[in-house]
Amino acid sequence: MSGHKKRARPASPQRLAVPITDITAIVERTRAVLSTEEHAALRAAVDTLALVQAELQTKNASLARLRKMIFGARTEKTRAVLGENAGEDRHAPDTEAAGSDATPLLPPDPSSSPKPKAPGHGRNAVSAYTGAEQVTVAHPDLHSGDACPHCLEGTLYRQNEPAQLVRITGMAPLSATVYACDRLRCHLCGEVTTAPAPEGVGPEKYDATATSMVGLLKYGAGLPFNRIETLQAGMRIPLPAATQWDLVRKAVPVLAPAHTELLHQAAQAPVLYNDDTTMKVLKLTKAQRAAALADDAHTERTGIFTSGIVATEEGRQIALFFTGVRHAGENLATVLAHRAADLPAPIQMCDGLSRNAPSDFDTVMSSCLAHARRKYVELTETFPEEVRFVLETLREVYGTEARIQAEGLDPEPRLLRHQAESAPRMAILEQWMRTQFEERRIEPNSTLGAAIRYMQKRWPELTLFLRVPGAPLDNNVTERVLKKAILHRKNALFYRTLNGAYVGDTFMSLIHTAELNHVAPFEYLVALQRHGDAVAANPADWMPWNYQATLAQQNPGPEPPD
Numbered sequence: 276m277s278g279h280k281k282r283a284r285p286a287s288p289q290r291l292a293v294p295i296t297d298i299t300a301i302v303e304r305t306r307a308v309l310s311t312e313e314h315a316a317l318r319a320a321v322d323t324l325a326l327v328q329a330e331l332q333t334k335n336a337s338l339a340r341l342r343k344m345i346f347g348a349r350t351e352k353t354r355a356v357l358g359e360n361a362g363e364d365r366h367a368p369d370t371e372a373a374g375s376d377a378t379p380l381l382p383p384d385p386s387s388s389p390k391p392k393a394p395g396h397g398r399n400a401v402s403a404y405t406g407a408e409q410v411t412v413a414h415p416d417l418h419s420g421d422a423c424p425h426c427l428e429g430t431l432y433r434q435n436e437p438a439q440l441v442r443i444t445g446m447a448p449l450s451a452t453v454y455a456c457d458r459l460r461c462h463l464c465g466e467v468t469t470a471p472a473p474e475g476v477g478p479e480k481y482d483a484t485a486t487s488m489v490g491l492l493k494y495g496a497g498l499p500f501n502r503i504e505t506l507q508a509g510m511r512i513p514l515p516a517a518t519q520w521d522l523v524r525k526a527v528p529v530l531a532p533a534h535t536e537l538l539h540q541a542a543q544a545p546v547l548y549n550d551d552t553t554m555k556v557l558k559l560t561k562a563q564r565a566a567a568l569a570d571d572a573h574t575e576r577t578g579i580f581t582s583g584i585v586a587t588e589e590g591r592q593i594a595l596f597f598t599g600v601r602h603a604g605e606n607l608a609t610v611l612a613h614r615a616a617d618l619p620a621p622i623q624m625c626d627g628l629s630r631n632a633p634s635d636f637d638t639v640m641s642s643c644l645a646h647a648r649r650k651y652v653e654l655t656e657t658f659p660e661e662v663r664f665v666l667e668t669l670r671e672v673y674g675t676e677a678r679i680q681a682e683g684l685d686p687e688p689r690l691l692r693h694q695a696e697s698a699p700r701m702a703i704l705e706q707w708m709r710t711q712f713e714e715r716r717i718e719p720n721s722t723l724g725a726a727i728r729y730m731q732k733r734w735p736e737l738t739l740f741l742r743v744p745g746a747p748l749d750n751n752v753t754e755r756v757l758k759k760a761i762l763h764r765k766n767a768l769f770y771r772t773l774n775g776a777y778v779g780d781t782f783m784s785l786i787h788t789a790e791l792n793h794v795a796p797f798e799y800l801v802a803l804q805r806h807g808d809a810v811a812a813n814p815a816d817w818m819p820w821n822y823q824a825t826l827a828q829q830n831p832g833p834e835p836p837d
Contacts, residue, residue: 447510497762544586686744
C-alpha cells in the first residue's frame with residue numbers, strides 16, 4: 276500500500292443569492308479607499324460578473340427550451356412545474372417577492388386545495404358504443420308468461436333492461452366485397468346476359484365511405500398514404516397510394532361548398548383565434564410564391580406555413596387551415612374579407628408576433644396569457660421564487676375561468692366574475708413587475724427581466740378579458756387545432772404541391788370542425804358526398820351542427836353507417 280494519504284477534496288463554497296445591485300452598491304462604497312485605477316478595475320470585474328451571470332441564465336433558459344423540444348414536456352401545470360408542495364403559501368407572498376407595498380392575495384378558493392390522485396377511467400360503459408351494431412337476442416326456450424323453470428310456481432315477465440354483452444372484432448380500415456354475377460350466353464345468337472348487382476350496390480368501385488375513411492386516416496389521424504397501403508396489403512385488401520390520392524382529390528369539389536360556407540360563417544364570429552406552424556411544400560415555384568403574397572409583402576419570403584384559425588360563436592367552433600407562404604395574419608385577412616360590413620370589429624386572440632395581425636382589417640387584439648406564462652416556466656430553475664409567485668397568481672385566474680366554464684356563464688356574467696376575482700390578482704401582479712425594476716431587484720436585461728418586459732409591453736392585450744365580454748385568456752384552442760397539421764408534418768413530412776396542400780386543408784377543416792362540435796367526422800364526410808347536389812345548393816344546411824336535422828327532413832336515402 277502506498278504511504279501517501281489522499282488529499283481531502285475542498286468543500287464547495289457556499290452559494291449566496293446576492294442581487295447584482297447589492298454588489299454594485301458595495302463597490303461604490305469602496306471608492307473612498309481605493310485609487311481611481313483600482314476602483315475602475317474592480318467595477319469592470321463586477322460588470323463582467325454581471326454579464327457572465329446574465330449569459331449563463333440565458334443559456335440555462337435556452338438549454339431548458341432545447342430539452343423540452345427534444346424530449347417534450349409532460350405538462351406545464353403549476354403543480355408539476357413547481358413541485359408537489361407548490362401553492363402552500365401562495366396567498367401571502369413575502370415582501371421580497373411581491374414588493375414592499377404588496378398586499379395579500381384574495382382568500383384561497385376551494386379549487387386550489389390539494390387535489391387527490393385522479394382515479395382511473397375504468398371500462399367503457401355499454402352506452403359509449405354508439406357506433407356498434409345492435410343485436411337483440413331472444414331466449415331460445417322461454418317467453419314472457421311461461422312458468423318459472425326454477426320454482427315451477429311463478430310466472431316469467433320481461434325486464435326492461437336486458438343483459439348486455441359487448442364483443443369487439445377487428446377488420447381492415449377499408450373492406451371489399453366481390454360480387455360474382457351470373458352470366459348467361461345464348462348458344463344460338465351469342466348474346467350474354469349478366470345478373471344485375473344487388474340492390475344498394477353503386478356503379479363506382481370506391482363509394483363515399485371509402486373516400487371518407489382514406490381522408491380521415493390521412494388528414495385526421497396523420498397516416499401517410501404509403502402506410503395505409505401497407506396496412507391494407509396486410510389485410511389482403513390492396514389500396515395503392517396513388518388510388519388513395521385520386522379518391523381524396525376528386526372528393527374536394529364536392530366538399531368545397533361546405534368548406535366555403537365554414538369560412539363565411541367563421542368571418543361573422545365575434546371571437547377569432549389564429550396562429551401558424553411551419554410546413555413544407557416540395558414543388559413551389561417563385562411565380563406561385565409571388566402570386567400568393569400581397570403586393571406589399573416581402574417578395575423574398577422563403578418560409579411556408581400552415582395557419583390555423585378558430586372561430587367561436589354561440590357555443591360552436593369552426594377550425595380552418597391554410598397552407599402556403601402567407602402568415603397567419605394574412606390568412607385571417609382573407610377570412611375577414613367575408614365579414615359583414617355592419618358587424619363590429621371581432622376580438623382576435625393570438626400571441627405577440629406582429630405577423631399574426633391582419634393589416635387590412637380592424638380587430639380588438641387580445642394576447643395569449645399562456646404564452647406570457649410559458650416564458651416564466653422556462654426560468655423555474657433560475658428564479659424559483661419569482662416564478663412561483665407569477666405562476667401561483669395566474670393559477671388563481673385560470674381557476675376562476677374553470678369555474679366559469681363549469682357554470683356555463685354567458686359573456687356578461689363571466690366579465691363581472693373576472694372583474695371581481697381576477698382583476699385584484701392581476702393588479703398585484705402588475706405592481707410586482709413594476710417593483711422589480713423600480714427597486715432594481717432584477718436586471719432588466721436578464722431572462723426574468725425579458726419575461727417581465729414581455730408582459731408589460733402587452734399588458735392591455737393580456738388583460739382584455741377584464742374589460743371586454745367574451746375576450747379569451749389564451750390561444751390554447753388554436754395550438755390544439757394545429758396539432759392536426761403538426762401530426763401530418765411529422766408523419767408525411769411534406770405536401771408535394773400547393774394543390775395537395777389545399778386538399779389537406781379542406782379535409783382537415785371539415786374533420787376538425789366536426790370534432791370540435793362533437794360530431795363524428797366520418798359520418799359527416801359521407802353525408803356531404805352522398806348529397807353533393809343538395810350541399811352545393813344550400814351549404815348552410817350542411818354544417819356539422821345541423822346536417823343531421825337536414826337529413827331527417829329529406830326523403831330517406833342511403834345513410835352513413837351507424
